[in-house]
Amino acid sequence: MNFMSIHIDKEKCIGCGKCIIVCPGSLIYQDNNGKAFIKYPKDCWGCTACLKQCSVQAIKYYLGLDMGGGGGYLTIKKEAEYLDWYITTKEGKTKKIRINSKEANKY
Amino acid sequence: MDFKLEELNTDILIIGGGTAGCFSAITAAEQSNFKILIVEKANIMRSGCLAAGVNAINAYIGKGETPESFVEYVKKDSEEVVREDLVYSIAKELNTVIKKIEDLGLPILKDKDGKYIQRGKRSIKINGENIKPILANAVYKHSNIKVLNKINIIDYIVKNGEVIGAIGFSLEEPKIIGIYAKVVICTTGGAAGLYKPNNPGFSRHKMWYCPFNTGAGYAMGIRAGAEMTSFEMRFIALRCKDTIAPTGTVAQGIGAKQINGKGEAYIHKYGKPTTPIRLYATLMENKNGNGPCYLKTKGITKEQEEELFKAYLNMAPAQTLKWLEHNRGPSIENIEIEGTEPYIVGGHTASGYWVDINRRTTLKGLYAAGDVAGGSPKKYVSGCFVEGKIAALSAIKEIAHKKTPKKDNKILKKYLKKIQQFFRNENSLISIEELEESMQKVMDEYAGGISQGYVINKNKLNIAEKRIDELIDLAYTLQAKDLHDLLFIHEIIDRLYVCKVLVQHLKARKETRWKCYQENYDYPKKDDKNWKKYVNSVYKSGVVKIIFRDLIGRDEFYEHSYR
Ligand SMILES: Cc1cc2nc3c(=O)[nH]c(=O)nc-3n(C[C@H](O)[C@H](O)[C@H](O)COP(=O)(O)OP(=O)(O)OC[C@H]3O[C@@H](n4cnc5c(N)ncnc54)[C@H](O)[C@@H]3O)c2cc1C
Ligand code: SF4
Ligand code: SF4
Numbered sequence: 001m002n003f004m005s006i007h008i009d010k011e012k013c014i015g016c017g018k019c020i021i022v023c024p025g026s027l028i029y030q031d032n033n034g035k036a037f038i039k040y041p042k043d044c045w046g047c048t049a050c051l052k053q054c055s056v057q058a059i060k061y062y063l064g065l066d067m068g069g070g071g072g073y074l075t076i077k078k079e080a081e082y083l084d085w086y087i088t089t090k091e092g093k094t095k096k097i098r099i100n101s102k103e104a105n106k107y
Numbered sequence: 108m109d110f111k112l113e114e115l116n117t118d119i120l121i122i123g124g125g126t127a128g129c130f131s132a133i134t135a136a137e138q139s140n141f142k143i144l145i146v147e148k149a150n151i152m153r154s155g156c157l158a159a160g161v162n163a164i165n166a167y168i169g170k171g172e173t174p175e176s177f178v179e180y181v182k183k184d185s186e187e188v189v190r191e192d193l194v195y196s197i198a199k200e201l202n203t204v205i206k207k208i209e210d211l212g213l214p215i216l217k218d219k220d221g222k223y224i225q226r227g228k229r230s231i232k233i234n235g236e237n238i239k240p241i242l243a244n245a246v247y248k249h250s251n252i253k254v255l256n257k258i259n260i261i262d263y264i265v266k267n268g269e270v271i272g273a274i275g276f277s278l279e280e281p282k283i284i285g286i287y288a289k290v291v292i293c294t295t296g297g298a299a300g301l302y303k304p305n306n307p308g309f310s311r312h313k314m315w316y317c318p319f320n321t322g323a324g325y326a327m328g329i330r331a332g333a334e335m336t337s338f339e340m341r342f343i344a345l346r347c348k349d350t351i352a353p354t355g356t357v358a359q360g361i362g363a364k365q366i367n368g369k370g371e372a373y374i375h376k377y378g379k380p381t382t383p384i385r386l387y388a389t390l391m392e393n394k395n396g397n398g399p400c401y402l403k404t405k406g407i408t409k410e411q412e413e414e415l416f417k418a419y420l421n422m423a424p425a426q427t428l429k430w431l432e433h434n435r436g437p438s439i440e441n442i443e444i445e446g447t448e449p450y451i452v453g454g455h456t457a458s459g460y461w462v463d464i465n466r467r468t469t470l471k472g473l474y475a476a477g478d479v480a481g482g483s484p485k486k487y488v489s490g491c492f493v494e495g496k497i498a499a500l501s502a503i504k505e506i507a508h509k510k511t512p513k514k515d516n517k518i519l520k521k522y523l524k525k526i527q528q529f530f531r532n533e534n535s536l537i538s539i540e541e542l543e544e545s546m547q548k549v550m551d552e553y554a555g556g557i558s559q560g561y562v563i564n565k566n567k568l569n570i571a572e573k574r575i576d577e578l579i580d581l582a583y584t585l586q587a588k589d590l591h592d593l594l595f596i597h598e599i600i601d602r603l604y605v606c607k608v609l610v611q612h613l614k615a616r617k618e619t620r621w622k623c624y625q626e627n628y629d630y631p632k633k634d635d636k637n638w639k640k641y642v643n644s645v646y647k648s649g650v651v652k653i654i655f656r657d658l659i660g661r662d663e664f665y666e667h668s669y670r
Binding site: 005021022023024025026039040041042043044045046047048049061063064065066067068069070071072073074083085087088089090095097099100101102103104105106107 | 148149150152153154155158159162163214215216217226232233234236237256257278306308309310311312313314317318319349350356357360361413414415416417418420421424425427428429431432433434591594
């Protein structure tokens with residue numbers, strides 16, 4: 001298993017280019033077929049800005065093995081004012097956390 | 108590579124569209140009809156420190172506090188060597204800018220009576236996940252602000268000692284641009300990536316500070332001869348191990364204590380618990396065999412745990428992912444903590460441009476605000492807003508009757524030559540990555556990085572000095588194959604200049620003022636008699652000249668001597 005910082009699924013990607021625009025490190029580029037790919041995976045900060053932009057959930061975020069990652073990943077879906085965060089374990093179990101972006105944190 | 112050359116004009120040029128930059132632009136747009144141009148290396152929608160979000164506003168005048176008590180707190184926590192005048196000017200405006208960001212759409216937690224709910228004396232609870240898009244959208248509402256994204260600025264244009272613009276290149280097409288302005292505001296943030304990081308391998312950029320803030324603003328100022336202050340007061344954060352996620356949410360939010368591997372609270376053993384002492388204590392416990400150290404969260408309720416999951420997703424999602432992918436949340440396991448590598452960050456400590464009360468630097472025509480401006484620690488998000496505002500208000504007054512400077516095509520051609528050289532360096536023996544790693548290794552081992560327990564001494568600093576100079580020469584031999592390589596090379600060059608100045612500042616302060624941040628083995632004690640002063644510097648013709656300056660009090664008025 002090769003733990004990427006982020007991983008873009010080329011099958012799912014529709015080539016909208018939004019993740020490319022928003023990455024604070026400009027690390028994502030477009031390949032010859034118009035699909036997004038991360039050119040500099042070691043330079044990813046893990047901010048998940050790209051995941052939040054992707055309307056088809058083509059981007060997953062993994063923790064590197066050197067940070068204690070174990071193959072689990074995170075995806076994000078935007079639904080109106082909600083951000084739905086999905087954390088999936090290596091075994092395939094998913095937990096959804098819904099956050100209302102209009103509500104402040106308790107802590 | 109063939110480059111297009113482009114020249115632009117504006118009234119106010121803002122370099123770096125982050126926290127301070129966007130707020131500065133919004134202020135100038137509301138208060139004047141001047142043309143404002145933000146130039147940003149990424150895209151203002153999610154660039155800089157706020158990319159993932161922040162989880163609290165950490166500079167706020169809470170109930171029972173006053174701007175005066177805020178100054179006292181910052182002064183004490185920073186061992187007194189701060190610009191009280193600057194801190195005071197921030198303190199007086201904090202609550203006003205917080206109201207403004209709330210009006211722009213930032214959710215802030217409130218009680219039944221509509222009062223902010225505090226997280227400690229000077230902090231309030233928010234949902235900061237979206238804070239950067241909120242700011243960016245506010246910028247785009249103003250027709251007199253123009254934004255150029257994906258342009259990396261590399262130097263100021265200086266004429267007769269005055270900054271009249273800046274030079275940059277595009278990351279999207281081979282294009283070099285020269286921007287001329289009546290006034291320039293630098294808001295490029297601090298410097299990460301100087302030292303070998305906590306996770307030096309695959310996850311090397313999983314660090315606390317924004318890895319894309321590489322000290323460009325400091326470096327441009329250094330090269331142009333601006334006076335810098337307090338670089339020796341490095342910032343080292345105490346963070347969640349591996350993910351390097353902030354700890355304040357747990358420490359302040361649910362009141363978790365720091366405990367060692369034996370389960371004992373240990374901070375009190377090390378004196379008054381200032382920010383550097385909390386870090387130092389953790390380091391010493393590990394050194395003395397009492398590690399690992401934790402934030403004690405075991406036993407918190409499931410509801411508290413769920414709230415922590417959410418709070419971290421709103422600023423450092425790696426932490427929540429780590430908890431959940433292993434099914435071991437903070438109610439089951441304490442959170443291990445560690446110190447990060449040192450950063451240069453004027454928003455947390457005092458390193459940066461030496462500025463006057465209006466945030467004018469020592470270079471005419473140039474202002475600095477936010478993490479790039481020195482003298483006032485603990486400004487955080489809200490303090491960066493205030494500084495952006497102060498700079499904008501002064502700048503619009505200053506240029507009321509000023510003419511736009513004349514363009515000078517010779518300057519662009521000079522930079523074209525310099526930039527093309529990197530594409531011609533075909534026989535370069537080293538890669539960009541190797542040079543970056545060498546720099547970080549030198550700083551780690553000889554200028555007080557993690558491997559040295561942050562401690563420095565003169566003999567090691569002398570080696571760092573020599574090696575950094577060699578690396579600066581080598582950096583100009585690096586080869587660029589595309590525009591992103593060109594960006595990487597400039598990011599390294601900028602960091603090397605910051606390192607060069609940092610090493611001289613560390614050498615100059617012959618005492619130990621701050622544990623970990625500036626701990627000198629040759630002079631292990633704090634020496635108030637001789638060292639209650641600022642260490643400043645000016646770079647000229649390859650040499651960093653150190654200047655000592657007397658402390659400036661809260662109600663004193665300081666003016667740059669050239670004005
Ligand atoms: C992970 C993290 C969490 C934090 N959490 C909190 C918190 O909860 N509460 C709080 O109050 N504070 C927090 N802070 C501190 C606060 O976010 C920062 O102090 C503040 O955002 C810095 O603002 P700035 O404008 O100086 O820098 P930034 O907002 O980072 O802006 C700098 C901008 O300049 C751009 N730039 C850099 N170089 C160039 C160049 N050469 N050319 C063009 N553009 C360039 C960058 O891309 C960026 O957009 C946190 C900081 C970090 C890193
Ligand atoms: S997580 Fe952030 S830094 Fe990493 S690729 Fe996505 S946008 Fe870029
Ligand atoms: S945002 Fe999603 S769909 Fe659009 S380019 Fe990126 S990965 Fe592809």
